Amino acid sequence: MAPLTALRALRNRSNFPIFSSTASIAWSIRRFISTLVVAEHEGGVVKPSSLSAFAAAEAIAKENSISVLLGGSGETLQKAAAHAASSHPLISEVLVADAEILAHPLAESWAELIHSVQKKGGYSHVMSASTSFGKNVLPRAAALLDVSPITDVIEIREPRVFVRPIYAGNALSTVRYSGQDPCMMTIRSTSFPLLVNSTNTEGRTVPINQVDVSVFSEESLKKSRWLKLTSQDTERPDLGNARVVVTGGRGLKSAENFKLLEKLAEKLGAAVGATRAAVDAGFVPNELQVGQTGKIVAPELYMAFGVSGAIQHLAGMRDSKVIVAINKDADAPIFQVADYGLVADLFDVIPELLEKLPEKK
Ligand SMILES: Cc1cc2nc3c(=O)[nH]c(=O)nc-3n(C[C@H](O)[C@H](O)[C@H](O)COP(=O)(O)OP(=O)(O)OC[C@H]3O[C@@H](n4cnc5c(N)ncnc54)[C@H](O)[C@@H]3O)c2cc1C
Incomplete structure (x- = not known):
């Protein structure tokens, strides 16, 4: 038996007589x-x-x-x-x-x-x-x-x-x-x-x-039997580990409009996330959902477009290092956790960002 395995086995046998009389060994075993x-x-x-x-x-x-x-x-x-x-x-x-x-x-x-x-x-x-x-x-x-x-x-x-x-x-x-x-x-x-x-x-x-x-x-x-894996073929970073995440909410309004966000993600080398409302509306697949019942993320930069900031969504992203929120409603709760907030129409902001950001090399 390898020494480590032996030590573990001994530690688990709490009634092992030798340890009741040898305090220092018992201490080190307990500490193991x-x-x-x-x-x-x-x-x-x-x-x-x-x-x-x-x-x-x-x-x-x-x-x-x-x-x-x-x-x-x-x-x-x-x-x-x-x-x-x-x-x-x-x-x-x-x-x-x-x-x-x-x-x-x-x-x-x-x-x-x-x-x-x-x-x-x-x-x-x-x-x-x-x-x-x-x-x-x-x-x-x-x-x-x-x-x-x-x-x-x-x-x-x-x-x-x-x-x-x-x-x-x-x-x-x-x-x-x-x-x-x-x-x-x-x-x-x-x-x-x-x-x-x-x-x-x-x-x-x-x-x-x-x-x-x-x-x-x-x-x-x-x-149980393995049938198949269905996943998106994408070169974008994995949502759970990405340094930058751009997330779209119901404010994006359609699957077509999410393509705008995908272009932005490409320029930033970011992963795309979504709220449950966006997933439920069929704009994107549910593997992109961030939140209590989705993925938990904590990237260096989290950009939320058209996201109200429901607690179930915040549960999945509030540990992000820098949070940027773009929402046309100045009272949206997302602004309470945002480091930078922009009260604006996302359909003006995203094209402007796309225009000003350099192409990804
Ligand atoms: C048990 C449970 C679990 C849940 N789990 C999750 C979860 O894991 N993740 C999650 O996200 N939600 C979850 N939800 C749902 C959550 O409560 C919210 O309903 C959801 O997060 C709302 O998504 P949203 O912000 O996209 O939509 P909305 O709340 O409808 O917000 C849309 C926002 O877009 C803004 N907007 C609209 N148009 C524009 C525009 N042109 N420009 C700028 N802003 C605009 C609006 O002002 C609004 O603030 C859960 C709910 C329950 C009950």
Whole structure:
């Protein structure tokens, strides 16, 4: 058994007699924190949201020992494993589950995998980013492990004390986890930026170990089946990670008018977002929705055109560094959170911006 795994296993056996008489060892065992980060990857690299989960794991404890779990199949999985191994100095091992069934985000099989890896590794914390994948998979894995997950963590005060938004982001709740191990959570990647100077992994060799994937029962393989992925073919940055987001609301009035916003996004190298009203009206697909029931974003620049600023929308963008709002109604609530507000008709403003902004090189 690897030393780390042995230590974790011992820590989990709280009634292990040797520790009742050896206070200092018991103290160090109690202090031992290990986190399993369930990571996502694409094109042979770990996704930025999962890199943020490494930063969150560091926030749990500076002496945290991070294990990264990656699943999928083929060459991109192996490349992503190598990328993960060099992504953060606290990473102590990368666990690779190479199975076709894990190539797609099917919650049932992923939850079984996490359950089995946790049973073997005895981690104190299990974490993933609060993406569609994490929000789907982690609660299922938590149910299998009989623990309550904590979702949307935005701050880690102590290894078991977390801050998370409630009431669509209008209040923050501080919660203490007092259940059994593991403490499972999803973290908002926008709250845990990966600092460049915290990624120096020079001179370290991190083991990449294969996970036993024979855990999947015939039953679990039958529970769900991957059919297809439907996504927009676009060269624009991913909405969740873009540095600049231009969002359109009902004020855009039609799908045709959203093309204006797309042109602006191209010039700014931005992602396009939308309000739920714009999505419900059929102007854009719902993967562009920002807000409580859409994506949570925190870009450096967020530009809102024809968006009133309902609380459910603000819940998804109020952490943006600079917010610019363009609305013809001076009383629109969006102006209460905007750093710069322009009371104007968006159909005058967008063409003017398009004219004045240089072409993207
Ligand atoms: C449970 C629940 C969850 C929800 N989740 C979300 C969510 O995730 N995301 C989300 O966005 N909403 C969500 N909503 C809906 C939310 O309450 C609002 O209805 C929605 O955000 C309004 O979208 P909007 O600002 O585009 O439309 P409106 O509120 O209709 O605002 C349109 C704005 O455009 C301005 N405007 C019109 N024409 C022009 C023009 N020519 N130039 C400039 N300005 C103009 C108007 O002055 C107005 O302020 C949710 C609601 C519920 C109940």
